[in-house]
Amino acid sequence: MASTLLRGKTALVTGSTSGIGLGMARSLAAEGANILFNGFGDAAEIAQLQADTAREFGVQTAYHNADMSKAPEIEALFAFAADKFGGLDVVVNNAGIQHVANVEDFPVEKWDSIIAINLTSAFHTSRLALPFMRKQNWGRIINLASAHGLVGSAGKSAYVAAKHGLVGLTKVTALETAQTGVTANAICPGFVLTPLVQKQVDARALKDGLSNDEAKKALLADKQPSGEFVTPEELGALAVFLCSDAAKQVRGVAWNMDGGWVAQ
Numbered sequence: 001m002a003s004t005l006l007r008g009k010t011a012l013v014t015g016s017t018s019g020i021g022l023g024m025a026r027s028l029a030a031e032g033a034n035i036l037f038n039g040f041g042d043a044a045e046i047a048q049l050q051a052d053t054a055r056e057f058g059v060q061t062a063y064h065n066a067d068m069s070k071a072p073e074i075e076a077l078f079a080f081a082a083d084k085f086g087g088l089d090v091v092v093n094n095a096g097i098q099h100v101a102n103v104e105d106f107p108v109e110k111w112d113s114i115i116a117i118n119l120t121s122a123f124h125t126s127r128l129a130l131p132f133m134r135k136q137n138w139g140r141i142i143n144l145a146s147a148h149g150l151v152g153s154a155g156k157s158a159y160v161a162a163k164h165g166l167v168g169l170t171k172v173t174a175l176e177t178a179q180t181g182v183t184a185n186a187i188c189p190g191f192v193l194t195p196l197v198q199k200q201v202d203a204r205a206l207k208d209g210l211s212n213d214e215a216k217k218a219l220l221a222d223k224q225p226s227g228e229f230v231t232p233e234e235l236g237a238l239a240v241f242l243c244s245d246a247a248k249q250v251r252g253v254a255w256n257m258d259g260g261w262v263a264q
Protein backbone atom coordinates (compact mmCIF):
# COMPACT_ATOMS: atom_id res chain seq x y z
CA MET A 1 0.00 0.00 0.00
CA ALA A 2 1.22 3.52 -0.82
CA SER A 3 2.70 5.41 2.12
CA THR A 4 0.68 8.36 3.40
CA LEU A 5 3.18 10.38 5.42
CA LEU A 6 2.62 13.42 3.20
CA ARG A 7 -0.85 12.71 1.80
CA GLY A 8 -2.73 15.98 1.27
CA LYS A 9 0.44 18.05 1.53
CA THR A 10 2.13 19.86 -1.36
CA ALA A 11 5.86 20.02 -2.02
CA LEU A 12 7.69 22.43 -4.29
CA VAL A 13 10.99 21.02 -5.51
CA THR A 14 12.96 23.63 -7.42
CA GLY A 15 15.07 22.29 -10.29
CA SER A 16 13.11 19.04 -10.34
CA THR A 17 13.25 18.36 -14.08
CA SER A 18 16.56 16.48 -13.66
CA GLY A 19 18.97 14.78 -11.29
CA ILE A 20 18.61 15.08 -7.52
CA GLY A 21 15.52 17.31 -7.69
CA LEU A 22 13.66 14.74 -9.74
CA GLY A 23 14.68 12.02 -7.25
CA MET A 24 13.45 14.23 -4.36
CA ALA A 25 10.15 14.90 -6.11
CA ARG A 26 9.56 11.19 -6.72
CA SER A 27 10.46 10.26 -3.11
CA LEU A 28 8.04 12.86 -1.71
CA ALA A 29 5.32 11.82 -4.17
CA ALA A 30 5.80 8.20 -3.05
CA GLU A 31 4.78 9.45 0.43
CA GLY A 32 1.62 10.98 -1.01
CA ALA A 33 2.73 14.60 -1.52
CA ASN A 34 1.37 16.61 -4.42
CA ILE A 35 4.34 17.91 -6.40
CA LEU A 36 4.96 21.31 -7.91
CA PHE A 37 7.78 20.75 -10.40
CA ASN A 38 10.11 23.53 -11.51
CA GLY A 39 13.19 23.70 -13.71
CA PHE A 40 14.23 23.94 -17.32
CA GLY A 41 13.86 21.39 -20.10
CA ASP A 42 11.80 20.16 -22.99
CA ALA A 43 8.09 20.96 -22.48
CA ALA A 44 6.90 17.55 -23.67
CA GLU A 45 9.36 15.70 -21.42
CA ILE A 46 8.31 17.81 -18.42
CA ALA A 47 4.63 17.11 -19.15
CA GLN A 48 5.51 13.41 -19.26
CA LEU A 49 7.33 13.60 -15.90
CA GLN A 50 4.28 15.23 -14.36
CA ALA A 51 1.90 12.66 -15.82
CA ASP A 52 4.11 9.70 -14.82
CA THR A 53 4.47 10.95 -11.24
CA ALA A 54 0.74 11.63 -10.90
CA ARG A 55 -0.19 8.20 -12.23
CA GLU A 56 2.49 6.20 -10.38
CA PHE A 57 1.82 7.71 -6.96
CA GLY A 58 -1.81 8.89 -7.21
CA VAL A 59 -0.93 12.53 -6.45
CA GLN A 60 -1.59 15.87 -8.12
CA THR A 61 1.26 17.45 -10.02
CA ALA A 62 1.84 20.88 -11.53
CA TYR A 63 4.74 22.71 -13.14
CA HIS A 64 5.96 26.29 -13.10
CA ASN A 65 8.87 27.46 -15.21
CA ALA A 66 10.18 30.22 -12.89
CA ASP A 67 13.82 31.07 -13.43
CA MET A 68 15.07 30.77 -9.85
CA SER A 69 17.61 33.54 -10.39
CA LYS A 70 14.78 36.09 -10.74
CA ALA A 71 12.79 37.29 -7.71
CA PRO A 72 9.67 38.36 -9.68
CA GLU A 73 9.45 34.90 -11.28
CA ILE A 74 9.79 33.22 -7.86
CA GLU A 75 6.95 35.46 -6.62
CA ALA A 76 4.86 34.36 -9.61
CA LEU A 77 5.65 30.71 -8.75
CA PHE A 78 4.31 31.23 -5.21
CA ALA A 79 1.18 32.99 -6.47
CA PHE A 80 0.62 30.00 -8.78
CA ALA A 81 1.12 27.57 -5.85
CA ALA A 82 -1.32 29.49 -3.64
CA ASP A 83 -3.92 29.48 -6.38
CA LYS A 84 -3.49 25.82 -7.32
CA PHE A 85 -2.81 24.17 -3.92
CA GLY A 86 -3.66 26.82 -1.30
CA GLY A 87 0.02 27.01 -0.24
CA LEU A 88 3.21 24.98 0.06
CA ASP A 89 3.82 22.62 2.99
CA VAL A 90 7.28 21.46 1.90
CA VAL A 91 9.85 23.50 -0.01
CA VAL A 92 12.96 21.79 -1.32
CA ASN A 93 15.48 24.34 -2.56
CA ASN A 94 17.39 22.25 -5.03
CA ALA A 95 17.94 24.24 -8.25
CA GLY A 96 21.64 24.75 -8.71
CA ILE A 97 24.42 25.20 -11.24
CA GLN A 98 28.19 24.81 -11.16
CA HIS A 99 31.16 26.41 -12.89
CA VAL A 100 34.80 25.49 -12.36
CA ALA A 101 37.60 28.07 -12.72
CA ASN A 102 40.19 29.67 -10.47
CA VAL A 103 39.16 32.90 -8.72
CA GLU A 104 41.22 35.15 -10.99
CA ASP A 105 39.69 33.55 -14.10
CA PHE A 106 36.13 33.20 -12.79
CA PRO A 107 33.64 34.86 -15.18
CA VAL A 108 31.82 37.61 -13.26
CA GLU A 109 28.43 36.73 -14.77
CA LYS A 110 28.90 33.07 -13.72
CA TRP A 111 29.63 34.18 -10.15
CA ASP A 112 26.45 36.27 -10.13
CA SER A 113 24.30 33.43 -11.54
CA ILE A 114 25.65 30.83 -9.13
CA ILE A 115 25.01 33.06 -6.10
CA ALA A 116 21.53 33.94 -7.43
CA ILE A 117 20.40 30.38 -8.25
CA ASN A 118 22.21 28.39 -5.54
CA LEU A 119 21.76 30.82 -2.63
CA THR A 120 19.52 33.86 -3.13
CA SER A 121 16.66 31.79 -4.56
CA ALA A 122 16.40 29.95 -1.22
CA PHE A 123 16.08 33.27 0.61
CA HIS A 124 13.20 34.22 -1.69
CA THR A 125 11.38 30.87 -1.43
CA SER A 126 11.85 30.84 2.36
CA ARG A 127 10.53 34.38 2.85
CA LEU A 128 7.55 33.55 0.63
CA ALA A 129 6.84 30.12 2.16
CA LEU A 130 7.12 30.99 5.85
CA PRO A 131 3.91 33.03 6.35
CA PHE A 132 1.73 30.09 5.19
CA MET A 133 3.82 27.52 7.11
CA ARG A 134 3.71 29.59 10.31
CA LYS A 135 -0.03 30.11 9.98
CA GLN A 136 -0.71 26.37 9.81
CA ASN A 137 2.13 25.68 12.29
CA TRP A 138 3.66 23.01 10.06
CA GLY A 139 6.23 23.19 7.31
CA ARG A 140 9.49 21.75 6.08
CA ILE A 141 12.23 23.72 4.33
CA ILE A 142 14.97 21.50 2.93
CA ASN A 143 17.98 23.21 1.37
CA LEU A 144 20.13 21.17 -1.00
CA ALA A 145 23.57 22.37 0.02
CA SER A 146 26.60 20.13 -0.61
CA ALA A 147 29.75 18.74 0.94
CA HIS A 148 30.89 22.08 -0.48
CA GLY A 149 28.69 23.75 2.12
CA LEU A 150 31.06 22.33 4.73
CA VAL A 151 34.49 22.26 3.06
CA GLY A 152 36.10 23.90 0.03
CA SER A 153 37.63 22.65 -3.23
CA ALA A 154 39.92 24.59 -5.57
CA GLY A 155 38.19 25.96 -8.66
CA LYS A 156 34.72 26.18 -7.09
CA SER A 157 34.74 29.58 -5.37
CA ALA A 158 31.20 30.70 -6.25
CA TYR A 159 29.67 27.27 -5.59
CA VAL A 160 31.46 26.84 -2.25
CA ALA A 161 30.55 30.39 -1.20
CA ALA A 162 26.90 29.84 -2.19
CA LYS A 163 26.65 26.47 -0.42
CA HIS A 164 28.32 27.74 2.78
CA GLY A 165 25.86 30.65 2.59
CA LEU A 166 22.96 28.24 2.19
CA VAL A 167 24.05 26.35 5.33
CA GLY A 168 24.11 29.71 7.15
CA LEU A 169 20.65 30.65 5.85
CA THR A 170 19.37 27.24 7.00
CA LYS A 171 20.65 27.79 10.55
CA VAL A 172 19.07 31.24 10.83
CA THR A 173 15.73 30.05 9.40
CA ALA A 174 15.76 27.14 11.86
CA LEU A 175 16.41 29.49 14.78
CA GLU A 176 13.67 31.90 13.76
CA THR A 177 11.15 29.03 13.55
CA ALA A 178 12.51 27.00 16.48
CA GLN A 179 9.33 27.28 18.58
CA THR A 180 6.99 26.40 15.73
CA GLY A 181 6.06 23.30 13.76
CA VAL A 182 8.23 24.52 10.90
CA THR A 183 11.73 23.12 10.49
CA ALA A 184 14.59 24.10 8.19
CA ASN A 185 17.51 21.80 7.44
CA ALA A 186 20.22 21.36 4.83
CA ILE A 187 21.31 18.19 3.06
CA CYS A 188 24.93 18.07 1.99
CA PRO A 189 25.56 15.43 -0.71
CA GLY A 190 28.90 14.30 -1.98
CA PHE A 191 29.17 13.40 -5.66
CA VAL A 192 25.90 12.22 -7.26
CA LEU A 193 26.04 11.15 -10.90
CA THR A 194 23.73 13.77 -12.46
CA PRO A 195 24.15 15.98 -15.55
CA LEU A 196 25.87 18.56 -13.28
CA VAL A 197 28.58 16.05 -12.29
CA GLN A 198 28.78 14.35 -15.68
CA LYS A 199 30.14 17.68 -17.01
CA GLN A 200 32.98 17.40 -14.48
CA VAL A 201 33.55 13.76 -15.46
CA ASP A 202 33.78 14.84 -19.12
CA ALA A 203 36.23 17.64 -18.26
CA ARG A 204 38.39 15.20 -16.27
CA ALA A 205 38.37 12.64 -19.10
CA LEU A 206 39.45 15.32 -21.57
CA LYS A 207 42.15 16.77 -19.31
CA ASP A 208 43.77 13.45 -18.35
CA GLY A 209 42.99 11.39 -21.47
CA LEU A 210 40.73 9.00 -19.52
CA SER A 211 37.69 6.94 -20.48
CA ASN A 212 34.32 7.91 -18.98
CA ASP A 213 34.59 5.14 -16.36
CA GLU A 214 38.20 5.99 -15.49
CA ALA A 215 37.28 9.67 -15.13
CA LYS A 216 34.39 8.81 -12.76
CA LYS A 217 36.73 6.70 -10.61
CA ALA A 218 39.35 9.46 -10.59
CA LEU A 219 36.82 12.10 -9.54
CA LEU A 220 35.55 9.90 -6.69
CA ALA A 221 39.07 8.90 -5.62
CA ASP A 222 39.95 12.59 -5.12
CA LYS A 223 37.14 13.25 -2.64
CA GLN A 224 34.75 10.42 -1.80
CA PRO A 225 36.31 7.61 0.31
CA SER A 226 33.49 5.15 -0.43
CA GLY A 227 34.46 5.27 -4.11
CA GLU A 228 30.73 5.21 -4.93
CA PHE A 229 28.30 7.90 -6.00
CA VAL A 230 25.46 8.91 -3.67
CA THR A 231 22.08 8.37 -5.40
CA PRO A 232 19.07 10.69 -5.73
CA GLU A 233 16.95 7.94 -4.12
CA GLU A 234 19.18 7.88 -1.00
CA LEU A 235 18.90 11.66 -0.75
CA GLY A 236 15.14 11.42 -1.26
CA ALA A 237 14.89 9.01 1.67
CA LEU A 238 16.70 11.54 3.88
CA ALA A 239 14.29 14.28 2.76
CA VAL A 240 11.35 12.03 3.64
CA PHE A 241 12.82 11.48 7.12
CA LEU A 242 13.23 15.24 7.58
CA CYS A 243 9.52 15.60 6.72
CA SER A 244 8.47 13.01 9.31
CA ASP A 245 7.28 13.66 12.87
CA ALA A 246 10.35 11.80 14.16
CA ALA A 247 12.48 14.64 12.75
CA LYS A 248 10.54 17.50 14.32
CA GLN A 249 13.44 18.40 16.60
CA VAL A 250 15.99 18.15 13.81
CA ARG A 251 16.53 21.87 13.27
CA GLY A 252 19.27 23.73 11.45
CA VAL A 253 21.44 20.72 10.66
CA ALA A 254 23.73 20.42 7.64
CA TRP A 255 23.44 16.67 7.16
CA ASN A 256 26.14 15.24 4.97
CA MET A 257 25.47 12.14 2.87
CA ASP A 258 28.76 12.01 1.08
CA GLY A 259 30.50 8.61 1.20
CA GLY A 260 32.81 9.97 3.90
CA TRP A 261 33.98 13.11 2.05
CA VAL A 262 33.91 15.54 5.00
CA ALA A 263 35.03 12.96 7.58
CA GLN A 264 38.57 13.30 6.20
Ligand code: NAD
Pocket residue numbers: 014015016017018019020021038039040041066067068069093094095096097117118144145146147188189190191192193194195196197
Ligand atom coordinates in the same frame (compact mmCIF):
# COMPACT_ATOMS: atom_id res chain seq x y z
P1 NAD B 1 21.20 18.92 -12.46
O1 NAD B 1 21.98 19.79 -13.40
O2 NAD B 1 20.92 17.51 -12.82
O3 NAD B 1 19.78 19.59 -12.13
C1 NAD B 1 19.68 20.95 -11.85
C2 NAD B 1 18.22 21.35 -11.91
O4 NAD B 1 18.15 22.75 -11.66
C3 NAD B 1 17.60 21.11 -13.30
O5 NAD B 1 16.26 20.73 -13.13
C4 NAD B 1 17.68 22.50 -13.94
O6 NAD B 1 16.69 22.71 -14.95
C5 NAD B 1 17.43 23.37 -12.72
N1 NAD B 1 17.87 24.74 -12.88
C6 NAD B 1 19.10 25.20 -13.23
N2 NAD B 1 19.07 26.54 -13.29
C7 NAD B 1 17.82 26.92 -12.93
C8 NAD B 1 17.18 28.18 -12.80
N3 NAD B 1 17.81 29.34 -13.03
N4 NAD B 1 15.88 28.19 -12.43
C9 NAD B 1 15.19 27.04 -12.22
N5 NAD B 1 15.75 25.82 -12.33
C10 NAD B 1 17.05 25.78 -12.68
O7 NAD B 1 21.97 19.06 -11.07
P2 NAD B 1 21.97 18.13 -9.76
O8 NAD B 1 23.30 17.51 -9.69
O9 NAD B 1 20.75 17.32 -9.66
O10 NAD B 1 21.96 19.26 -8.64
C11 NAD B 1 20.83 19.56 -7.86
C12 NAD B 1 21.28 20.29 -6.60
O11 NAD B 1 22.10 19.41 -5.82
C13 NAD B 1 22.12 21.53 -6.87
O12 NAD B 1 21.78 22.53 -5.94
C14 NAD B 1 23.53 21.03 -6.64
O13 NAD B 1 24.38 22.08 -6.27
C15 NAD B 1 23.31 20.06 -5.52
N6 NAD B 1 24.37 19.07 -5.39
C16 NAD B 1 24.67 18.23 -6.41
C17 NAD B 1 25.70 17.30 -6.23
C18 NAD B 1 26.08 16.33 -7.29
O14 NAD B 1 27.09 15.63 -7.10
N7 NAD B 1 25.35 16.18 -8.37
C19 NAD B 1 26.39 17.25 -5.03
C20 NAD B 1 26.05 18.14 -4.02
C21 NAD B 1 25.03 19.04 -4.21
